Structure formats: C-alpha cells, structure tokens
Amino acid sequence: MLKQGFCAEFLDDNIKDLIKSITVDNASTHVLFRFLNQILDESIDKKDEHAYHTHMARMLKQVVQVIEQRVYAQVENLKDQNNLCSVCSGKYQSRLKVLETLASWSTEEIEVLFSYLKQIKMDKTGIEEKVRLKEKDLTNLKEEKRSLENENSALKRELETLKRIHEEHCLQIETQAKETNQALEKKTHDLECYLMESKKRAKQLESFSESKSEGWKKKEETFQIFLNNHQRALQELRTAYASVKQEVTMTKKRYGEEFYGLGVELEGVVHAADNYHSVLVENRKLYNEVQDLKGNIRVYCRVRPFLPGQCKKLTTVEHIGENGELLVSNPTKPGKDKNRIFKFNKVFGQAASQEEVFLDTRPLIRTVLDGFNVCIFAYGQTGSGKTYTMSGPSISSKEDWGVNYRALHDLFHIAQSRKGSMTYEIGVQMVEIYNEQVRDLLTCHGSQKRLGIWSTTQPNGLAVPDASMHQVTSTEDVLELMNIGLMNRAVSATALNERSSRSHSIITIHVRGVDLESGTLLRGNLHLVDLAGSERVDRSEVTGERLREAQHINKSLSALGDVIFALAQKSQHVPYRNSKLTQVLQSSLGGQAKTLMFVQLNPDPDSYSETLSTLKFAERVSGVELGAAKSNKEGRDIRELVDQVASLKETIAKKDEVIERLQQLKINTNDTKSVRFVSSPRRYSVVGNLRLSPKSPGRKTSQLSDREIDIYSEYGENPYDARSLPPSIDELKRGRRGISAPHSRPKKDLPAKFTEAKAGQNSKDDVELFNFGGSGDSDERISDISDNGLSMGTDSDGSSGNAVENTLFPAGSTEATSPSRVTNSVEATTRLSGNATQAGRFTGTGAIQPMNNNTERRVVTYNLPKPSLKVTQTRLSRLSLHKPGTATSKFQSMTSTTPRKTTTTRGNSALTTRSIRQTGIRTERSF
Numbered sequence: 036m037l038k039q040g041f042c043a044e045f046l047d048d049n050i051k052d053l054i055k056s057i058t059v060d061n062a063s064t065h066v067l068f069r070f071l072n073q074i075l076d077e078s079i080d081k082k083d084e085h086a087y088h089t090h091m092a093r094m095l096k097q098v099v100q101v102i103e104q105r106v107y108a109q110v111e112n113l114k115d116q117n118n119l120c121s122v123c124s125g126k127y128q129s130r131l132k133v134l135e136t137l138a139s140w141s142t143e144e145i146e147v148l149f150s151y152l153k154q155i156k157m158d159k160t161g162i163e164e165k166v167r168l169k170e171k172d173l174t175n176l177k178e179e180k181r182s183l184e185n186e187n188s189a190l191k192r193e194l195e196t197l198k199r200i201h202e203e204h205c206l207q208i209e210t211q212a213k214e215t216n217q218a219l220e221k222k223t224h225d226l227e228c229y230l231m232e233s234k235k236r237a238k239q240l241e242s243f244s245e246s247k248s249e250g251w252k253k254k255e256e257t258f259q260i261f262l263n264n265h266q267r268a269l270q271e272l273r274t275a276y277a278s279v280k281q282e283v284t285m286t287k288k289r290y291g292e293e294f295y296g297l298g299v300e301l302e303g304v305v306h307a308a309d310n311y312h313s314v315l316v317e318n319r320k321l322y323n324e325v326q327d328l329k330g331n332i333r334v335y336c337r338v339r340p341f342l343p344g345q346c347k348k349l350t351t352v353e354h355i356g357e358n359g360e361l362l363v364s365n366p367t368k369p370g371k372d373k374n375r376i377f378k379f380n381k382v383f384g385q386a387a388s389q390e391e392v393f394l395d396t397r398p399l400i401r402t403v404l405d406g407f408n409v410c411i412f413a414y415g416q417t418g419s420g421k422t423y424t425m426s427g428p429s430i431s432s433k434e435d436w437g438v439n440y441r442a443l444h445d446l447f448h449i450a451q452s453r454k455g456s457m458t459y460e461i462g463v464q465m466v467e468i469y470n471e472q473v474r475d476l477l478t479c480h481g482s483q484k485r486l487g488i489w490s491t492t493q494p495n496g497l498a499v500p501d502a503s504m505h506q507v508t509s510t511e512d513v514l515e516l517m518n519i520g521l522m523n524r525a526v527s528a529t530a531l532n533e534r535s536s537r538s539h540s541i542i543t544i545h546v547r548g549v550d551l552e553s554g555t556l557l558r559g560n561l562h563l564v565d566l567a568g569s570e571r572v573d574r575s576e577v578t579g580e581r582l583r584e585a586q587h588i589n590k591s592l593s594a595l596g597d598v599i600f601a602l603a604q605k606s607q608h609v610p611y612r613n614s615k616l617t618q619v620l621q622s623s624l625g626g627q628a629k630t631l632m633f634v635q636l637n638p639d640p641d642s643y644s645e646t647l648s649t650l651k652f653a654e655r656v657s658g659v660e661l662g663a664a665k666s667n668k669e670g671r672d673i674r675e676l677v678d679q680v681a682s683l684k685e686t687i688a689k690k691d692e693v694i695e696r697l698q699q700l701k702i703n704t705n706d707t708k709s710v711r712f713v714s715s716p717r718r719y720s721v722v723g724n725l726r727l728s729p730k731s732p733g734r735k736t737s738q739l740s741d742r743e744i745d746i747y748s749e750y751g752e753n754p755y756d757a758r759s760l761p762p763s764i765d766e767l768k769r770g771r772r773g774i775s776a777p778h779s780r781p782k783k784d785l786p787a788k789f790t791e792a793k794a795g796q797n798s799k800d801d802v803e804l805f806n807f808g809g810s811g812d813s814d815e816r817i818s819d820i821s822d823n824g825l826s827m828g829t830d831s832d833g834s835s836g837n838a839v840e841n842t843l844f845p846a847g848s849t850e851a852t853s854p855s856r857v858t859n860s861v862e863a864t865t866r867l868s869g870n871a872t873q874a875g876r877f878t879g880t881g882a883i884q885p886m887n888n889n890t891e892r893r894v895v896t897y898n899l900p901k902p903s904l905k906v907t908q909t910r911l912s913r914l915s916l917h918k919p920g921t922a923t924s925k926f927q928s929m930t931s932t933t934p935r936k937t938t939t940t941r942g943n944s945a946l947t948t949r950s951i952r953q954t955g956i957r958t959e960r961s962f
C-alpha cells in the first residue's frame with residue numbers, strides 16, 4: 036500500500052530504502068510511525084512554499100504524534116495486557132489482533148481528521164456570517180442614534196413652547212391677584228361699615244331689653260299679688276274640701292251599710308243563680324226520668340256533613356240549640372216555609388264525632404246489662420248517614436266505629452269490670468229484612484231461608500228465633516261477625532248513595548247475666564237497627580230490581596209511620612202486622628223497651644222536603660209514650676218455681692196423653708165413622724210437618740193454631756190445595772218452594788269458631804247456654820211453623836202478650852172423631868193490621884174458609900165433639916195453676932215481659948188450652 040500510495044519522485048533515497056525494507060505485513064506500528072514521521076519531517080524540511088501544505092503537514096505531524104503517543108500508550112497497555120494474559124495464549128493472540136486492528140484504525144483517524152477540518156471550515160464560515168450580522172446591527176444602531184437625535188431636538192422645541200405658555204399664564208395670574216386684592220380691600224371696607232352699624236343696633240337692643248325687664252318686674256309683682264289671692268282661695272277650698280270629705284266619708288259609710296244590706300240580699304240571689312244551673316241539670320234529669328217513666332222514645336238528631344263535591348254554601352240547617360232545638364229553613368225558597376223549629380232530646384251537628392254520638396247513647400246501652408231491653412234505630416232518607424252512625428264508615432279504625440261496635444265493646448268492658456259480682460253471656464243475632472223477607476246475615480251455610488218472626492215479646496227476647504245466635508266473648512269476635520253480616524247485607528249503588536242499603540238490618544245482642552251473690556238472673560236485649568233509607572225513586576233513579584227494593588223499603592217505612600202514628604195517638608189498634616219491619620220492632624215499639632231513634636238529616640237544600648218530612652216523623656216519634664221500661668230479673672226463687680211449673684206441666688201433659696189415648700180407645704170401640712179431619716191426609720201431613728212431633732206429648736193433632744191458620748192464609752186461600760200449602764220446615768230450611776234468593780252475590784259464610792246457638796239447630800251446649808230451646812224439645816218449636824205463622828197479631832192496645840191467646844185449644848182427634856158431636860164454636864179474634872183484615876172459618880177439620888179478604892177479623896169456628904168437654908173439664912180443674920195467687924200465676928207475672936190479656940173466647944176448652952199453651956210457651960222459651 037505504501038509502495039503504491041507515495042510517488043517515488045517525491046521520496047528520498049533513505050526513504051525509498053526504508054520503503055523497500057518494509058513489508059507491510061511484517062512492519063511494526065512503531066516502524067510505521069517512524070516512517071510516517073520521517074515523511075512528515077521531510078515535507079516540512081523541504082519548506083515548500085505552499086504554506087498550507089506545510090501547516091497541514093505540521094498539524095498532521097502533531098496529530099500523528101498524538102496518535103503515536105496514544106498508540107504507544109495503547110501498545111503499553113497491550114503489553115500490560117499481554118503480560119496479564121500471558122498465561123492464556125489464545126487471549127493474547129486476540130489482543131494482538133485487536134492491536135492490529137487498532138493499527139489499521141490510524142488510517143481511519145486520518146479520515147476523521149479530514150472531517151474535522153471540514154467542520155472547522157464550516158465554523159469559519161459561520162463566524163464570518165456572524166461578523167456580517169454584527170455589522171448589520173451596527174448600521175441599525177447608527178440609524179437609531181440618528182432618529183434619537185431628531186427626537187431630542189423636537190423635544191427641545193416643545194420645551195421652549197411650554198416655557199413660553201407658562202410665562203403667559205404667570206402674567207395672567209398676577210393680573211388676577213391684583214384684581215382680587217382690590218376687591219378684598221373694598222369688602223373689608225364694607226364690613227367695617229357693617230360692624231359700626233351692628234354696634235349701633237346692639238346699643239339700641241340693650242336699651243330695649245332694659246325697658247322690657249322693667250316691664251317683667253312689674254308683671255312679676257302683679258302675679259305675686261295674684262298668687263297670694265289664689266293661695267288664699269286655695270286655703271278656703273281646702274277647708275271646704277275637708278268638710279266635703281267628711282261629708283263623703285259619712286255618705287260612704289252610709290252607702291257601705293246600704294251595700295252590705297244589698298250584698299246580703301244579693302248573696303241569696305247569687306246562691307240562687309249558682310243553683311240555677313244545677314237546677315237546670317236536675318230539671319233535665321228529671322225530665323229524662325219522667326220521659327223514662329212515660330217510656331218516651333228518645334230522639335237524637337244527627338246532621339250529616341256535606342260530602343266532597345257538594346256545594347257547602349247553602350244548608351237547610353240554620354241553627355242547632357244546646358237543648359236539642361233545631362231550626363231548619365229552605366234556603367232556595369226563602370219565602371215559603373221559611374223557618375221551622377223542632378225539638379229533640381239531642382241534636383248533633385255536622386262536626387259531631389262518632390265518639391260524641393256514642394257518649395250520649397252509652398247510658399241507655401248500659402242498662403242492657405241491668406236487664407232492660409233497648410232498641411236503637413236509625414231513620415232518615417237515603418244517604419243521610421244511617422249506616423255511618425250505626426256501623427261507621429270502616430271498622431279498621433276505632434275512631435270510625437259506629438254505635439254497634441262501640442256498644443258491644445262497652446258491654447264487654449263493663450261485663451269485665453263487674454266480673455267479681457256478675458257473670459255475663461252475650462249472644463249476637465244479625466238479620467235483614469229484604470223485600471219483605473227476613474233473612475239471617477250470619478247463617479253458616481249461605482242459606483237464603485226466610486225466617487219467622489215472633490211478634491210477641493218473649494222472655495228470651497228473640498224476635499226472630501230461627502236466626503242463628505252466636506256467642507261472643509270479645510270485641511274481635513263481634514268485629515268479625517259484623518263484618519260478615521255487613522258483607523252479606525244487600526247494598527247497591529243509586530244516584531243518591533254509592534252504597535245504599537237495600538234492606539233493614541237488625542243486630543240483636545242478647546245479654547244474660549247472673550248475680551253471683553243472689554243468683555238473680557238478668558236478661559237484656561239490645562236491638563240495633565239500621566233502616567234502609569226512604570227514597571224518592573225519581574231522585575234515586577232506580578229501575579228494575581232496585582225499584583222493587585225501593586218500593587218495599589218505602590212501604591215498610593210507611594208501615595212504620597202508621598205504627599208510630601197509632602202509638603202517638605194512643606190509638607186502640609196499632610197496625611204492626613202491615614210489614615215485617617214493624618213486626619220485628621213490635622217488641623221495642625210496643626213492649627217495655629227503652630227505645631232511641633237516630634234521625635239522620637242531609638243538609639243539602641235539594642233534600643229539604645225529605646228533611647222536613649223526616650223531622651215531622653221524628654217529632655211524632657218523640658211524642659210516643661211506651662210506658663216505663665222494666666228490667667228482666669228473675670230471682671233464684673222464681674227460677675225454682677219455673678222449674679216446678681215446668682215439671683208440673685210435663686206431668687199434666689203426660690196425663691192428658693193418657694186420657695186422650697183412653698178416649699181414642701173408646702172411640703175406636705164405638706166404631707164411629709171417620710170425620711173429615713182424620714180423612715184429610717194432606718192436612719195431616721201439613722199439621723204434622725208444622726206442629727206435631729213424636730216428642731210433643733201435650734200436643735194434639737187437631738190443635739191447629741191460629742199460627743197454622745196464618746200459614747194457610749199466606750200460602751193460599753184454600754187450605755186443601757196442595758200447591759198452596761206452606762212449605763214444610765225442611766223445605767223452608769232448604770230454601771225450596773219458590774222462595775227465591777234475593778241476593779245477587781253469594782253469602783259470606785261464618786268462620787267455624789262461631790258456634791251457632793240457634794234454637795232447634797243449636798248444639799246441646801248452646802241450648803243449655805242460652806236456653807233457647809226452652810224445655811229442650813226443639814222439634815216442637817212453634818217458630819218453626821213459618822214466617823207469618825208466629826206473628827199472631829196484637830191487640831188493639833198494642834200489648835203483645837196475646838199471641839198465644841189466639842192459639843186455639845184442644846179439639847183433639849178424639850174430639851173430632853166423636854160420634855155424637857156437639858158443635859162448640861169458638862171464635863178467636865186476631866187483628867192482623869190496621870186496615871186490611873182477613874178472616875177464615877175453621878171447622879173441626881181444621882180448614883179455613885176465607886170469608887172476606889179485606890176484613891181483619893179472623894173467625895175460626897171449631898166443631899168440638901161433646902166428649903171433649905170432659906177433657907176440657909179435666910183441664911179446667913188444673914187451671915188452678917194459673918189462678919192469681921198460685922205459684923204459676925206468680926211465675927207468669929214475673930217472667931212474662933208482657934201483661935197477660937184475656938181474649939174474648941167462647942167455650943171453656945178454648946180458655947183452658949190457651950192458658951196451658953201460654954204457660955207452655957213461656958216456659959219453653961225462657962232464656
């Protein structure tokens with residue numbers, strides 16, 4: 036390479052020799068450097084005029100020297116490493132190779148130097164560029180200096196201008212100052228003149244004030260004289276005052292004495308005034324007592340608040356007085372019927388709460404526990420709040436509870452508090468009168484059976500004996516029962532009320548209490564009646580079935596009105612039998628019960644005419660005197676007597692049976708021809724169904740009572756017509772024979788926990804508990820006969836003790852089959868209603884021959900065979916039991932809740948049977 040790279044012509048001979056001796060392959064680095072140095076020395080020494088080359092050569096030499104030094108250092112280092120790696124020859128070799136490589140790098144470094152040189156050139160160019168830029172800056176600065184000098188000269192000019200202006204201004208100020216000075220001098224002069232004048236004025240004022248003070252002094256003297264005069268006058272006045280004072284004290288003393296006298300008198304008046312209130316209360320109490328004694332029906336009036344959506348501006352209720360006064364007027368027709376005043380026992384306004392209403396009712400209700408019969412009924416047009424008052428809007432909240440729930444709750448509460456001295460048993464019945472049918476609302480099996488009504492007051496107070504009786508022991512029981520009853524009640528929507536009651540509901544609470552000390556038995560009944568509302572069908576907009584219901588409701592309410600009218604007039608005849616409602620309420624309206632009516636009002640002016648007629652009705656009701664109520668108490672002695680009578684009666688019955696059997700035997704042996712009575716199997720079957728039972732020893736096949744006759748009359752005029760025959764008890768129970776089920780919705784059944792204590796169907800325990808089954812022969816219950824069969828009517832005076840009196844007498848089969856019959860006509864008179872009367876002729880066969888459908892008298896003639904007189908006489912001999920003063924008559928007078936009344940009957944046999952039957956019934960039915 037060396038040989039090729041250097042031109043031979045430039046080389047020395049030494050060098051040429053050296054080149055020849057050197058072989059590249061074996062030449063050491065040191066040799067090579069030496070060779071390079073020699074070349075460089077040579078080129079330097081040659082002093083070539085080309086300075087650059089010289090310089091470069093020098094630089095190169097320096098570089099080469101540096102490289103040489105480095106190489107030497109590296110060589111040294113390599114040597115050290117060689118020494119270090121002498122043990123490892125392999126390594127050593129490689130180091131050697133490295134060194135060789137490094138040697139080859141020297142060429143590369145030259146190349147690096149060239150590039151470095153190039154860099155230096157570029158730097159030089161940059162520096163030249165910078166110099167150019169600096170020169171440019173210098174030119175700029177010079178220009179700036181020039182402009183600044185211009186500016187400076189402009190400022191100088193401006194300064195001169197300002198100086199000139201300032202000098203002018205100074206001149207002006209000076210002129211002004213001179214002028215002001217002159218003005219001030221003038222002002223000072225003026226002020227001095229003014230001061231002079233003021234001093235003059237001051238002098239004048241001083242002289243004036245002096246003259247004034249002299250005037251004041253004179254005035255003071257005058258006043259002093261005046262004051263002295265006044266003091267003298269005052270002194271005189273004081274003296275006068277003292278004398279007046281003395282006089283006043285004297286007068287005061289005199290007055291004091293007079294006042295004392297008056298005070299003593301007033302004290303008496305005040306005392307009288309204090310007493311006035313208590314006297315008033317006393318008066319009211321006495322009035323109530325008088326009313327109680329008279330047996331007046333109490334009337335509480337309640338005004339319903341306006342319903343949401345009703346206009347509240349106009350109301351028919353103008354004023355409610357504290358003592359039960361009520362002023363009503365028609366706001367829409369002010370001229371006509373302007374104001375009407377009514378007075379009742381109490382009037383509750385729109386804001387009255389359920390609690391307030393109950394508090395006034397409570398004392399009455401509590402008397403039930405003392406053995407009184409109480410009847411509370413709500414009357415009023417549809418939607419006036421009857422159900423609200425009696426039951427309440429809901430039973431979930433205690434505050435909403437109506438009279439029904441509160442009454443029972445209260446009864447339980449008192450019964451509990453009297454636990455130490457009395458034990459009470461409480462039973463509940465709930466029925467409704469729907470379309471003139473009495474239905475049980477607490478029936479177990481959803482039965483739609485029509486029920487019969489006792490129109491007489493029975494000792495156990497059962498008006499509807501066939502209705503199921505449920506013993507209750509707590510308010511919860513009652514709530515549950517009444518809830519079921521309410522669910523079963525017929526209600527539907529009309530234009531006037533969303534939930535209009537379509538039936539009259541009657542809840543009867545029977546209370547039986549025993550005094551633990553004396554053994555006295557108490558029986559009280561509470562009837563809670565929620566009547567269906569009277570309605571004008573044009574306003575209630577009912578049609579079809581609802582219309583029929585409305586007609587029945589209105590009819591029964593009108594019948595109630597007739598009864599009230601008759602009672603108020605003390606009329607001889609009270610038409611209880613005109614509707615089922617009045618029959619059920621008969622014992623409360625005509626018996627010795629305490630009766631309270633809630634008259635409900637709707638304050639809406641649209642209902643003014645209904646309100647007015649309701650109030651007129653209520654006024655009439657409040658005038659009804661029922662007679663003093665009596666407590667139903669039976670001492671232990673009486674109970675024992677009752678038992679004795681019952682056993683005696685049983686003995687009599689057995690003997691009667693024996694006699695009858697003997698007579699029958701006798702008749703059979705006489706081979707008499709059969710009478711129609713016997714030959715009428717159809718009639719027998721009816722009678723058998725209704726009255727006879729294998730267990731009824733004292734009853735005869737021919738003892739077809741007026742009740743039975745009633746059944747005939749109800750189901751058809753011809754008693755022999757099979758189609759017109761009344762349904763049997765079983766049929767009635769099964770709801771057959773065309774008695775439709777008026778409820779559209781299914782009846783709600785009772786929970787199993789309520790024991791039905793119904794007479795005739797009740798369990799033995801319940802019979803014993805309530806003694807509804809009487810003597811225990813439930814099959815013989817007359818109430819089983821039928822609906823109307825028990826409603827024996829009422830005598831003209833309203834007494835209800837005559838149901839049995841109309842029951843007809845022996846005429847047993849023995850008598851009917853007697854060969855030589857003596858016609859013994861007996862007429863039993865039964866008043867059926869005020870206007871309508873019915874009559875039928877009953878011969879020995881037990882048939883009824885309708886005489887006149889429009890007559891009230893029912894004449895029943897019995898063809899009694901002569902031999903029966905014997906029987907009659909036998910029985911008459913036993914009548915001593917019923918004569919006054921005997922044990923039985925005593926029992927009757929104490930147990931019977933209604934006075935006995937003798938009916939005009941013909942024939943001793945009638946009287947006998949009636950008496951026996953009467954006793955029997957009372958004993959059997961005793962609670």
Ligand SMILES: Nc1ncnc2c1ncn2[C@@H]1O[C@H](COP(=O)(O)OP(=O)(O)OP(=O)(O)O)[C@@H](O)[C@H]1O
Pocket residue numbers: 338339340342415416417418419420421422423424428532534535536537566567568569635
């Ligand atoms: N004192 C009262 N306070 C608040 N709302 C009452 C009150 N009295 C009645 N109402 C409401 O008036 C509406 C009619 O009342 P409710 O059904 O008791 O009347 P009713 O006389 O029983 O009607 P019907 O004879 O048609 O059954 C009901 O919505 C009832 O909640």
